[in-house]
Amino acid sequence: MTDPHSGFGLDHLPYGVFSVAGGARRVGVRHGDRVLDLAASTGRPELATPSLNALMALGPEVWRQTREEARSLLEAGAETLPLADVELHLPFEVADYVDFYASEHHATNVGRILRPDSEPLLPNWKHLPVGYHGRAGTVVPSGTPVVRPRGQVVTSTGSAQRSTGSTSDGRAVPTYGPTERLDIEAELGFVVGTPSSLGDPVPYAAFGEHVFGVVGLNDWSARDLQAWEYVPLGPFLGKSFATTISHWVTPVAALEAAWCDLPAQEPTPLAYLGPGQVRGLDIDVEVELDGEVVSRPPYRTMYWSPTQMLAHLTANGASVRTGDLFASGTISGPAEDQRGSLLELWWGERFLDDGAEVVLRYSAPGTGGGRITLGEVRGRVEPARVD
Incomplete structure (x- = not known):
């Protein structure tokens, strides 16, 4: 038995x-x-x-x-x-991939690191679930090696980035090469089953009619590539090289006992993002690096809920398709040992070396009174490939 x-x-x-x-x-x-x-x-x-x-x-x-x-x-x-x-x-054919930025703790930490002289949260952050469109074709199953990506980087104030020089008038000059700031993002992914019609937003309350299940997800990130390219249109090559998901898709029905209240939202979101108390999932995450647990982020501390993410994703009439994947963004809690990215854990001072292996593990209350274990997400870093 x-x-x-x-x-x-x-x-x-x-x-x-x-x-x-x-x-x-x-x-x-x-x-x-x-x-x-x-x-x-x-x-x-x-x-x-x-x-x-x-x-x-x-x-x-x-x-x-x-x-x-x-x-x-x-x-x-x-x-x-x-x-x-x-x-x-890979358990399903990924149609589209969207990644959100739904943790206030993560967004605040990143804002403090990248914009130390400004407010950590941008003015729109508490009014809508911020997100970006990723690359569906590079979503890979757990265990797939992650090749260190290459791209353009420039000098920053962070000591971990290589020197690149500048022109006589002080403008930065990029170089092309392997990232030196390879990072992880411990996330939760939501898999769409039932499609919607173009032009018809999916209501906040219709989450269960469209979302089939949940996967563990690691949104690998090259922070130096990302820092140079993301203005003005957002993440591109710093994110698109690999996103790892678990082999197993946990049905939403198996998480019935895991629904919980999320922290209060202030200001009150617009009506299409749902009335009353925001509901999320009580899922514990464990981040293991080279055999050592370095963080335990709690999903129950997220600011934006999965129901709100789906409602906002389709608010303009964009349709969802069978196999669409949307992710929570990095899961980080209020404590230092609850941060879901190395950027936050080590405050930009250290990142992943070649050969590093990262394992994400997830658990949640089960309907039988115990806990269920979601599929793990595993990936090992391989050196950049030479031309």
Whole structure:
């Protein structure tokens, strides 16, 4: 029997995509350290596919029925495969990727580091969930090596950046080379299942009609590239080289016991961002660097909720598609050991070396009274590639 405290019991049952010995990819559910082959167990064609997209597109009622069917099969003793015998893959085809900046603690810390003589939060920050569009094609599954990116950098006041020189009139001159300020961002990602129509905003209360599940996410960041390029249009090459997500997608239904009140929002957001107390998720995060836990950020301290992020993402009539991924931005709490990026933990003095391995782990209250363990996010830094 599966240990109910393993984090992958019957109250969790996350979805993933697996194959055996190079065979066809198909949808499975994790139970303990074993995998239930849903395609073989049910005969349903949408589960005999190399991604979760076909299942996700069918909507909440089918999600509910599938979850119940998987649980019934496992309770009846359905045959499962050892996790060690399967190969895991990217669980869904990423349609679009949007990353938010939803932690007040993170945004304040970054503002103090980058703009020490100004207010840390920009005037719009408490009126809307700030975000940027990322690159869907470089979202990769846990365990994929992260090659140190290259790009343009210029001299800054930070001692960790290399000298680049300037023109006779004092203007900065960039150089091209590997980043020296490679960072992580411990985040939570939300996976869209049911699409919306172009021109029709998704209401604040309709989150559960569209969002299929949650993944752990590491938004790798090259801080020196980012600092040079982000004005005036925002992050580009400093972010687009890799975003790592977990192999397992936790269904929103498995997080029913994790919903909690977030800190009060002041000023009161505009009505389309939802009335009353803002609800978020009580998810604990653990950041491990080279085998040592360096931070434990709590998602329950976030300022903007996932429901508000989706409402704002579509407020202008932009549609969402099956497979869209939107992320929370760095999760940071008020304490020094709750910061979700190395930029904050080490205040810009140290970053990732080649060979460094980062592991993000997540847990949340389960509906069965214990805790569930979300899929981990692992990545090792490889040296920059030479032309």
